[in-house]
Amino acid sequence: MLPQTTPISQQSSQHCHPSYSLDNVTYTKLIQYSTKTGSLVHGKLAHAHMVKTCFKPCLFLLNNLLNMYCKRGELDSACNLFDKMPKRNVISYNSLISGYTQVGLFDKAMGVFNEARVTGLKLDKFTYASALSVCGQTCYIELGKLVHGLIVLSGSGSDVVLTNSLMDMYSKCGWVDHAKILFENSDNLDDVSWNSLIASYARIGANEETLRTLVKMHQCGFSLNTYTLGSALKACCKIFDNSELFGKLLHGYTVKLGLDLDVVVGTALLDMYAKTGDLGDAIQIFKVMPYRNVVMYNAMIAGFLQIDTFSYEHANEVFNLLSQMQRLGVKPSTFTFSIILRACKSVEAFEYGKQVHTQVCKYNLQGDEFIGSGLIDFYSSLGLFEDALKCFNLTPRLDIVSWTSMVAGYIQNGETESAFDLFYELLASGKKPDEFIISSMLGACANLAAARSGEQIQGYAVKAGVGKFTIVQNSQICMYAKSGDIDSANLTFTETENPDVVSWSVMICSKAQHGCAREALELFELMKNCGIAPNHITFLGVLTACSHGGLVEEGLRYFEIMKNDYGMTTNVQHCACAVDLLGRAGRLVDAENFIFNSGFEDNPVMWRALLSACRVYKDTVAAKRVAEKLINLEPQAAASYVLLYNIYNDAGIELPAKKIRELMTDRGVKKEPGLSWIEVGNEVHSFVSGDQSHQMIQLIYARLEEMLGKMKKIGCMITSGPEIKDRKVVYYHSENLAVTFGIISLPQSAPVRVMKNLRVCSDCHTTMKFFSEVEKREIILRDPIRFHHFRDGACSCRDYW
Structure with missing residues (x-):
């Protein structure tokens, strides 16, 4: 415990031993060494020795002692010492402001800042820099502008340290244009200034501007360090024109600088290759790194989860990485466990997920809200609501992500009423729903086709200030479309300020489902003209539109465009659309041949699409052959039996229809009630x-x-x-x-x-x-x-x- 720093004059002389005191220089060196090495015990012993020997420390020594307590997070001791200091200078105030900021006590930090101003002390650049750091971390832009005004009034506006602090504050508050103006109008710039601007652009996703600034920095003769390269490589993680080229150029430059084996740069390179689809290069970088910390392991594990076709083989690689890092003594973080749980969810590895949950408890991380959300999401995805609800109730600090995970789990498993109950409980708790939970609730209304409830959720979203978020508007489009109101869906789409690929895809799919085939295709062409690259869902909507509209040749052409022009791998849904397209047009033989050549011959979805076409064209011979294949693949699926029964029934063939009914009874197959x-x-x-x-x-x-x-x-x-x-x-x-x-x-x-x-x-x-x-x-x-x-x-x- 910290000894009481009672003024020496108040202590009894019989307890003091001045002859054993050291001098200010010796005590200062001891305190500075303790601060540098992080050995707080030795620092406290030196402080205790001062008290015991009734030593009167000078202001310089007291400031060093104050700095030690602040840097080690002992803010109560620091505050106690600060209050009893007979004299203070600006360095004393700077140390305490910095200490409070370091542990997140921002209000107290600004309180000390205001106290320093009231005392009449001349504040220096470090005082202002600490205050700006608080404004940046709290995104308190108005207070930041006031501090900026004080800096200008003090005549310190041209100092490069304060320029950099101001740029950092404005960029963290989202005012990157102000940071750029400061940068362009400053006569004193250093590498920190350039790095701050580059980081600002990277933070808001201005990837091309990030790289242009990097090039200018290099041309101006400033050397690139690990911080600069980390921000630039982060920008290359996003796909845009020449992003792959820039990434490889930066990789080459890091090798030239000898920084490619640096753990920070190596992790950034690994992350870039993983996120741009070059998992092989990411693995090679991981293998050659001489030192791997938890961040690098996390980046490698997350890299596997970037794969669109994440499989059991990829999941095993992820699980092996977790085992490897634990064998090497690298302690997993909350992020490690959260992405491992995502992997378990993707491949439904229930038993491994339970083992991960056990390890979470072993490391005493079960109370972390980030982990709690991952566990809720994992158990919900498997339909284990009781386990998910236990994790939800055992999370001590439920954040909005935890609520969102629980609500989304109910919705995904059709427990819509429970989702609404939990949402109302969230509102009653006083917590403010974010755009993600609002999006989930609109999704629930879409599934129920409950437009009136959806409109109420939409109204709340507008009131809460999240109505203009693209993710909310996308769900709103889907809600209206699935409720049968295609006009309102279209209106929401036109009002979306920044439609993304999801916005376009949802609207195209909605047009297709409502039979507006030509409108869906026109929307697709407009999407391409706007520079938005289509994804798998977009093409599914396009193919569905062609199928429902009888546009056979257009559909087949788009199917080939998807593969050849965009290099996409067609999945079973795309191929089922092509079968449906051919089948609806009466080309049953072509549809059957397509199935055999698709690679999805054993998927019942393909044959069910063909069986539906057989019913339309009353082809009982083909229907019998297709149905037998389908029933072998799905012996307990009632839909296959019912389709064949209806085909026989429509054709007036009573005996086979009767046998289908008897077969369903014998096998215990029950038709889902309408x-x-x-x-x-x-x-x-x-x-x-x-x-x-x-x-x-x-x-x-x-x-x-x-x-x-x-x-x-x-x-x-x-x-x-x-x-x-x-x-x-x-x-x-x-x-x-x-x-x-x-x-x-x-x-x-x-x-x-x-x-x-x-x-x-x-x-x-x-x-x-x-x-x-x-x-x-x-x-x-x-x-x-x-x-x-x-x-x-x-x-x-x-x-x-």
């Missing part, structure tokens, strides 16, 4: 076929019979299979009941939006067209495949579905 729902007011109303549970069901059936009567008057007949004896079995399907309820409950001008979990049958599709005609209403029906917009007796799909 469910339709509609949002009216603030409530979602659900219906099943022949529903009797709704409180307004009698009124619904009465209105349905009335509409069916109008259909018969205009000569409408549906054409179900011959085993349908009672037409009401078809007429009372869940979508018909939901639409009828919507017609009863919603104003005449409002469209009726209904969602369905299974594909709409042909009879209900025909019924919807006539309902839209006889009731003069717009009906929007969403099934798992697409949206159908019914107006004036016609559907937007043009019966091509």
